[in-house]
Amino acid sequence: MRIAVVAPSTPLEPQLAEKVAALAAAEFPEVELAISPQCFLRFGHFAGEDDVRARAFVKAANDPDIDAIWFARGGYGSCRIAEDVIAALGPAAREKTYLGYSDAGYLFAGMYRAGFAHLVHGPMLGDAKREGGDAAMRRSLAWLARRAPESLEGSLEPGVPTVAFNITVLSQLLGTPLEPDLSGHVLMLEDVAEYMYRIDRSLFHITSQASIRRVAGIRFGRCTDVLENDPEFGAEAVDVVRHWCGRSGIPFLGRCDIGHDAANKVVPFGLRA
Secondary structure, three states: OEEEEEOOOOOOOHHHHHHHHHHHHHHOOOOEEEEOHHHHOOEOOEOOOHHHHHHHHHHHHHOOOOOEEEEOOOOOOHHHOHHHHHHOOOHHHHHOEEEEOHHHHHHHHHHHHOOOOOEEEOOOHHHHHOOOHHHHHHHHHHHHHHOOHHHEOOOOOOOOOEEEEEHHHHHHHOOOOOOOOOOOOEEEEEEEOOEHHHHHHHHHHHHHOOOHHHOOEEEEEEEEOOEOOOOOOOOOHHHHHHHHHHHHOOOEEEEOOOOOOOOOOEEEOEOOO
16 A cells, blocks of 8 residues: 655654654555655745645645555645645545645545545644654554554444544634535534634634534544633633534534544544445
8 A cells, every 4th residue: 555645734854754654664564655755845834835735745646556645744834725736636536545634624624525535534644753653653554554443533423424623724714615514514623732712712713604503513622732821711622612512502512532642533534434
């Protein structure tokens, strides 16, 4: 199985790429990692200029010899290229599995809207630097190469369509050409490194949308590394999610095991077979 690694957002440290490549070679001999040199480029905040990142993604996605695309890391940047990338994807791109999360949500949203069937929320190579990062790498590789059920988030139900998004990313893409129809879906949410008032504001925006009020319900994962609010906000993230679900009439379905940490589980978009 050939897995291409590209960076539509921010650069990947070469030592992390080497670490993950060594783990894959030792424990997943059926996998060949094809890590694009584009992942190591730096153009300000980004892993290369917009057109460079877009070309690298499209080249890998349209290559019939590549079986899956693994995002190098998140950060910010995929919204700048998402519409152009999706318009350039051909038939071979629709057969692949795409795995990432966080900033990858912009691309995943637009691709899901366009009918791509194999989009997967899960750990990226950049997560290898976290405590417990090796386990996160194994989880994604085991799903990509073996469809290992132990990689999956535990609340997934067969026959119930599910998606997973970063709160800030989803809030920003609503109302844009990337927004997919999530009617009847379980919507899983997580975030990282935000002030609680910003999480509250984003959830106000998300749950106020008529389109989002058609979801089957919301599950909440984790908001990690929450920034210190001054004055103290006075509520935890899960309480904020419950509040806006109650205000909007969206069922709150409980917790889920996703977030910006090594415990982040795999969530295939759509229906789980």
